[in-house]
Amino acid sequence: MMLALPIFAVLHGCTPEETSPEEEEGYSFFEIHPPEGAQGTSATVVITADKSVFDFGDTEVFFGEGILVDSLTVDDGWTAIAEILIEPDAELAGRDVVAVVGGLTYDIGRFRVVGETFTITPERGKIGESVSVTLEGHNTRWKDGRTWVNFGDGVDVLDVNVLAETLVEAEISIEGDAVPGARDVWTEDGGKIVTLYDGFHVDRVALVATWDPASAEQGTQVEFTIKARDTNFEQDLTSVTFYDNGGLNPDIRVDDITVIDAENLWGRMTLSNAAELGQRDVVIATGEEGVRIPDAFEVLGGEWSLEEVAVSLTFNVVRGLDNSSGALSERVSASALFYIPLDPPCGGGGAGFGSKPEPEPYDQNVVGPITGSGSGGEAEDCPNPTTVSAGDYVWLESDANVVTLDKVVDPNSGLIYYIGQDLTIDDYVPDNLYDLHLQGDPEGLEEEIVEGVQPTVPCNWYMETPELWGNYTHDRSTDFEYVWINTEGGYGACTYPDAIFYTEINGTTYNGTTDPGMAASFPWDDGTHAYTPDELLYLDPGQVYFIAYSYIVGREFGLRDSIYQTNQADSYIYFQASFILE
C-alpha cells in the first residue's frame, strides 16, 4: 500500500509543516496487485485507491523503462486495470509506478521485475478435494529433492515431483479449513522463493463425504458405504485409497466397489492382519476429482495367537572391495524374526535372497536387460508384520560355537527382532548346522530348541583375480576371467552338491538402450570362470559391479505349536566390487 499526494502539490512547496488539514485529506492510499511480474511475460495489474482518484479518459500509468502499458481501463474512480508487457531485458529490480490523472501526478507504489515465474494447471480446486497440479516454470531451475511447492494454510502438499527444471507435478489436498478464494502459490528452491500471486483458487463449494463404518479390525473383510455431495462417482473409474500419518498406506485392500449413483457407493475391503492401527483418511478418486474424508475410520487391533508365528532366520557374511584402497571390508550378521505372516500376503514376488536361486543350467552364462518386477522393478509397499518376543536372547547353538542374538525393539515401528552384535568371521563357522534356541518370554514365545535349522556355506572363500579396485578397467572384447579360492587351500567355494555359487555383472545399460543390463552365471564351482566378449558386448561401457556369492538353504522347520512348519533358514557369503567396462 502506498500513501501519496499528487506530486503537483508537493512541487508547489507544501512541506509537512505547512500542510493544511484540507491538503492532508488529499492523500490517497494505493495498492498494486500483483506487486511483481517476470521478464518476458504479460500481466494484468489492478491498481486501487481508497479515494475516488482515477478519471475516465484522463488517466495514464507508467511502470518505467522496459514495461509497456498495453491498455489502461478505469473501472471507477477507485480502480484502474493495466495490461502490461514486461520486456525480456527489463531491469531486475523494483521501480516506482506513477499515475497521471487530470494533470496531477501520483506516485502510487512499487512494482518489481523478477526473472522467474510459473503457471499452474488446474488453477482451481474444491474444498475437500485432492488434486494433481502441474507447475510450468518460466526461467526456473527446479531440482528434485530441493524444490518444494506451497499453497498456504489449509492446502496440504502431499508430494512434489520435479520432472524437469521447468516442470513440477504436485499432489495437494484442500482441507476443510481452507479459506476459499484466490491464494498465492510459491515455490521454495533452496533459499529462493518464486511467488505466483493469486495463482490458485479454492472454490467455495465443498466436496463432503461420509464413511461407514467408524472402525474396522485388522485381518477382517469389512463392507463400507460412502455418501457424498457434488461428486461424480462412476463405476470402474472410482477408486478408494487409505492414508495415515505416513501417507498412502496400502495395508488395506479394496476388494470391490459398487457405484450406486454419482454421490453414493458401497464396497468391501480387507484389512491386513498387520494394518497400521489408528485413524485413516479415505480418498475417493474419480478421474481428476478426488474427495478426502479425514479420520474416516479407525483401524482396531485384531486377534492373533502363538500358533500363527513363523520364523525368519539367516546368518551371512558380506564383503566389499574398496575401489580406492583395495581394502576388503567384511560384515558378519545373524538375525531372527518371529512374526505373524501378512494376511493377505504382500511383497512375495521379489527374487533374491528370500528364495533359493535355481542353478539350472549350470555353468552357462546369460546376458540381457533387466525388466519387470523382481529384477529391479519397484518394490511393493507392505506393512510391517506383527512380531513376537522370544525373550531377551535367542541363540544359534552348535558344537563348534554359540552365536548370541540380542533382542531389539524398533522405536518407530515397534518391530521386535534379534541380531548378533559385533560378529566377526570367527563366529561364522563354515559347513556347520546350528540349533535355534529361544530363551522364552512369559508374554510371548516359550523356551524352545529347534534342532539343526541354521546352516552355513560349506567353506569360506575369497576372490583371487582379477583385483577389482583402483578403477580396474576391462576391455569387453576380451574374456573377463575370474578366479575364486577357498580357505582350505583349494579352488572354488565347495558348494556342490548342497549349496550353489553365483556371479553377476550389473550397473550399466543393455545394448544401447536405457534398460539396465546384466550378465549372470551359476559357474561350475571349480574356481575359474569367464564372461566372453559375445556376452560382455551387450553391456554398454561404464562402471559396473561384480557380485559373487555362495548360498545354502536349511531344512524346513517350525516352532513347536505353530501352524507354520515350512520355515527355512539361509546363509551366504557375498562379495561385491566395482570396475569399468570399456
Added chain:
Amino acid sequence: MLLLAMGCTPENTFVERPFESIAVVTGDFDQVEASFNRLDIAYIPYEGYITTAAYDESVDPDLMALKSESLWTGQDDRGNYELFNHDAVFVNSGARGFAEVMYKESLDPDDHIVTDELVIANVQDFVNRGRTVWVSDWSYELIEAAWPDKIDFYGDDELLEAAEVGAAGRTTARIVPEELRDKLETDTLSLELNYTNWALIEDVGDDVEVILRGDVGYRISAEEGWGELEQVPLLVRFEVGSGTVVFSSFHWHAQNAGFADALLTEVVPGLDVGSATDAAPEETGDGSE
C-alpha cells in the same frame, strides 16, 4: 414506509427516518458490519456463522453472546418476537440455516431457518410493517422463501442452493439508476466477486429495482463447465408493504471500502452515519462477552 416528514428540507422533500436499531447476522463470507464500523453506525451483532469467518480466522463465534436463532425465533416474556425490536436486519452471506446441508462439515441439514414457516411469516410481516431486510449472496434463500416472485434466482427454485453457480473474478458493473450515478460520480463500479458459487440472479420482477448489472461467469454444469452471462442483476432492491428488501450477489466487505460505504448508504437510506458514538456498547458491534 419509514419515510416520515421529519421536517422539510429547504427543497421541501421527505427525509428517511434513521434506523434506531439494526441487527446484523454474521456469516462466513461477508461482513457488512465492516462498513458500519467505518461509518460509525450502531448495530447489534447476532452470531450466525455456519463454520467460521472466512474473512478473519481470528473470529471466535463462541465469544458472541447473541445467536442468530434468538433473532429469528426468540420471544420476550410477553411473546413479542425479538426480530421486531429492530428496524433493519442485515443478513450476511454464509449465515446458517439457509442451506441444504452443513457447509464443509457434514451431510446434515442446515435449513432450520429457511424451512421454519413461522420465521418466514415473521420476516414477511417485519418488512410489511416498514422495516428493512438486507441480504447478501448465500443467504438469498431467505428472500426466495419470503418473496419468491420478486427475484428469479438461477436454477430450480425448489432446491436449496441451486442458484450458487457464480464464477469468481472482477467485473465492471453498470450503475443503473441515473440518480445514483450522479451521486457516486461514476457510471460503473469495479466489483470483486471474490469467491466462486455466488447466488446468481436470472431475472427480476417488474417492481424490483436493479441497481447494478454486470457481465459474469457461471458454472453451467459439471459436464458443460463454465459459461458467461451479460448484464445480470448484481444488486437489487424492492419494496413490500411499507418496507424494503435489498439483495446483492456480491460481498460488500470484498469491495473497495471507498465506494462500498458510499453505495451502502445510498442503497439503504435509513443508515445513520455517526450513530454509534452515542450508542450503548452492545449496539456498536462489540457484542462479544
